[in-house]
Amino acid sequence: MEHSNPILMGNDSPQKFITIGEVMLRLTPPNYEKIRMASSFEASYGGSEANIALALANLGVDSTFFSVVPNNSLGKSAVRWLRCNDVHCTPMILSTKEETPSHRLGTYYLETGYGIRPSKVIYDRMHSALTEYDLTKVDLDELFDGFDWLHLSGITPALNKNCADFILRCLRVAKEKGLTVSFDGNFRSTLWSWEEARDYCTQCLPYVDVLFGIEPYHLWKDDEDHSKGDWKDGVPLQPSYEQEDEIFQHFIDRYPNLKCIARHVRYVHSGSENSLKAFMWYEGHTFESKLYTFNILDRVGGGDAFASGLIYAMMHDYKPMDMVNFAVASSAIKHTIHGDANITDDVESIRNLMNMNYDIKR
Numbered sequence: 001m002e003h004s005n006p007i008l009m010g011n012d013s014p015q016k017f018i019t020i021g022e023v024m025l026r027l028t029p030p031n032y033e034k035i036r037m038a039s040s041f042e043a044s045y046g047g048s049e050a051n052i053a054l055a056l057a058n059l060g061v062d063s064t065f066f067s068v069v070p071n072n073s074l075g076k077s078a079v080r081w082l083r084c085n086d087v088h089c090t091p092m093i094l095s096t097k098e099e100t101p102s103h104r105l106g107t108y109y110l111e112t113g114y115g116i117r118p119s120k121v122i123y124d125r126m127h128s129a130l131t132e133y134d135l136t137k138v139d140l141d142e143l144f145d146g147f148d149w150l151h152l153s154g155i156t157p158a159l160n161k162n163c164a165d166f167i168l169r170c171l172r173v174a175k176e177k178g179l180t181v182s183f184d185g186n187f188r189s190t191l192w193s194w195e196e197a198r199d200y201c202t203q204c205l206p207y208v209d210v211l212f213g214i215e216p217y218h219l220w221k222d223d224e225d226h227s228k229g230d231w232k233d234g235v236p237l238q239p240s241y242e243q244e245d246e247i248f249q250h251f252i253d254r255y256p257n258l259k260c261i262a263r264h265v266r267y268v269h270s271g272s273e274n275s276l277k278a279f280m281w282y283e284g285h286t287f288e289s290k291l292y293t294f295n296i297l298d299r300v301g302g303g304d305a306f307a308s309g310l311i312y313a314m315m316h317d318y319k320p321m322d323m324v325n326f327a328v329a330s331s332a333i334k335h336t337i338h339g340d341a342n343i344t345d346d347v348e349s350i351r352n353l354m355n356m357n358y359d360i361k362r
Helices: 048-058 073-083 161-176 194-207 241-254 302-315 320-334 347-354
Strands: 016-020 024-028 042-046 062-066 068-070 093-095 107-111 120-124 149-153 180-184 210-212 260-268 273-282 285-288 292-295
Touching (some): 048 149, 048 302, 149 161, 149 302, 161 194, 180 194, 241 273, 241 285, 273 320
Parallel strands (some): 068 093, 210 260
Antiparallel strands (some): 273 285
16 A cells, blocks of 8 residues: 655655654653653654654655554554554564564653753663564565665664664665665663674674764774774763864765765753854865754654764755754754654755744744
8 A cells, every 4th residue: 555645745755765763652750850760751752763754754755664563442543643653664564473572562661851861761672572573574675675765773773683684684685676775773771782883883883975974984094903082082962163074074985885974963051051053064165054952842853863864964965054043943843842753844944944043933
């Protein structure tokens, strides 16, 4: 059965987008309560790759998500959440208990920070359906047929070897089929170690066209003598333009397949107020965005909103400075929205923030 996105009517999507990952149930105590104090939880769904699929679908991009969820009410509810936001879910697998014995949907608990108290996440995703399903059965040539852009992250391969092998296979097949591939390392310290993440994600770089973030990857000064260090050693979390430009250039020298590298830089004033800006290397130049300062309603998914904003801008041939500013503005807006995903269906609202126009639109 062929499904269509009603948002695309009269607004032709320039490319067909697909992403792969785990969609999870998110449980959050209301009113900024701590988990140990909570007597109830607000339920929603999220996950890095799902967040990007959803954000792009809301902006009118023909967007598809692939995952494995248990064939029960939780799995079906997660699919419904995606579909009600115009994400195509046709290739998703609703697994049986025989295929995924634990028959679980991954879950995480979010304790939302406030003021000087930071947010905290507790994962409960071991033995989820995606990790237990035999992913070697997935026909990737068929799955990617007709798509132009694939997005992956370093979260899914961190779940187990089954997923890690699958993501590398996705990268190879996508490259053979000529898809544009974007990748976000998205390091999660609760899922694997820093060295494990660097070892794996570095293997992905030869297949990537658009790279989000400069970690976790090895960028050795000397491949034969690692004691000489990594080019990124000593670079601060809030680098100068010159420092970022130098790192970007080392990536391009090592991996000339990269067409774009982008990273956002966060300045934390408190748990409730942050600033963001971004750097982007594109077409031989490094660009620096405006700095956006804002109050936070919900920080989770801010990086995914940055990625989806840049993907959207690249698909629509924005000028480089507009690309990076649109991406940061997308992330800033997400911080004002409850839940994991940037549910913004009005491109102009992001462009207004990009231009720092805060007037009421009537």
